Amino acid sequence: MPSIDHMTRSEVRKLARRGKLIDESFKVFQRTVYPGAPDDQVQAMRICFFAGAAELFALMHAGLDDGLSETDGDLAFMEQWVNELERFHKRTNDTMTAGGRQQ
Numbered sequence: 001m002p003s004i005d006h007m008t009r010s011e012v013r014k015l016a017r018r019g020k021l022i023d024e025s026f027k028v029f030q031r032t033v034y035p036g037a038p039d040d041q042v043q044a045m046r047i048c049f050f051a052g053a054a055e056l057f058a059l060m061h062a063g064l065d066d067g068l069s070e071t072d073g074d075l076a077f078m079e080q081w082v083n084e085l086e087r088f089h090k091r092t093n094d095t096m097t098a099g100g101r102q103q
Contacts, residue, residue, distance in 0.1 A: 022053050033096065056081075 007015075015021040026049045030042055037045070060078070065071045 022050060026050070033092070 012021065015024050026046055029049065030037065030045060034041070034045065059081070063077045063081075064074050
């Protein structure tokens, strides 16, 4: 399976409907960043990966304004943490590319 970044919206939504989006994202991450990792390390990473996803979900809901539609504050809040994640993702990709590993 290709990187999640290269999947179409319909492929991402299909994985989400099947309850496999975060799991597939983890598998792509593990194969790309830690190929050949021992099973116990893969299991520990999977727990951390899912815990991070769950924490982000909780933080997103805690930081949003109450109401049925988004506010300017909601949009700014989301933009800020999305930018943080994108910076991290870019640094990770740059490091992997510099180390000879390609996604």
